[in-house]
Amino acid sequence: MTLLSESELQQVAAAIERIERDTDAEVVTVLAAQADDYRxxxxxxxxxxxxxxxxxxxxxxxxxxxxxxxxxxxxxxxxxxxxxxxxxxxxxxIPRAVRNWRACNLARRQFIELNLHHTEADTGVLIFVSEAERYVEILVDRGIASRIDNAAWETIVAAFTERVKQGRVLEGFLGCIESAGALLAQHVPATHARNELPNRLVVLD
Known part of the structure; x- marks a missing residue:
């Protein structure tokens, strides 16, 4: 696994802080080494x-x-x-379907555990990566889903997934955050300053 260094974690946090200046969305990123031990x-x-x-x-x-x-x-x-x-x-x-199922379940658990469903205007956004499964998903709360169709995230997810497969996790995160930020600024522009959730990358070893 190539979980990120402290300086790389800071780069991700800074990228989230930059895009949240232009949107009401609350973006949280999660990087898991793997979704399950598959014992x-x-x-x-x-x-x-x-x-x-x-x-x-x-x-x-x-x-x-x-x-x-x-x-x-x-x-x-x-x-x-x-x-x-x-x-x-x-x-x-491990069948690919099982890998995706476990990663998908972990992403949804993180969405709840990190309180992304309790933001002021239901504008939580989770960028989730499980490195071992090479799985990337973007989950959004209803305040975002009502303004941006899920299909709009597919290109961003596909580009990030390809970078994860190549071991370029940091580059993938930064590119994904930038692309997501542009989309969010267009459809969910900032109306007032706020920062309800931490910007740091949550790492699950």
Whole structure:
């Protein structure tokens, strides 16, 4: 992982402060190392393979007694459960849909936990990144959603996602904040000075 240094965190905070001068939106950024530890994934795969083992033995002409099959299943499960915990293997065993689902859930939890749904005019904006999953999402409260269509965020998210895939997380954040700021200034311009939520980047190790 390439979680940001202290100086890079300050750059993100400064970028948020700059764009919030021109909009009533309250922008919060979150960077997660990963959305889940996926400890259950090796166990699921090991269990599945162990359950399929008797059928595979019969298909390939092998024959074992009931006790031998049971021992073979347990041995297979234990060996694979340990082997599949190797990070290189675990990452290959996690379906993309599961990665996105876990990251999506974490983004929504952060939106609530950081009180983005309790701003003065319902103008909370969350820029969320989960680095391990290479997942980027922008969540907005109803005060923003009523003025900006979700499709308007897609280009910004796509550009940020590509930079995350390349390991250019800081560049992605700064570019995303600048692009989002221009969109917010156009549709949700500043009416008075305020700063309800912290500008710092929230980092989830």
């Amino acid at each position: 259950y994934i090796p166990l699921l795969w090991a269990s599945l393979i162990a359950l399929l083992l008797p059928g595979a033995l019969l298909f390939f002409g092998g024959w074992l007694s009931a006790w031998q099959q049971l021992l073979a299943q347990w041995a297979t499960f234990l060996v694979l459960a340990v082997a599949f915990r190797a990070p290189a293997l675990t990452s290959r065993l």
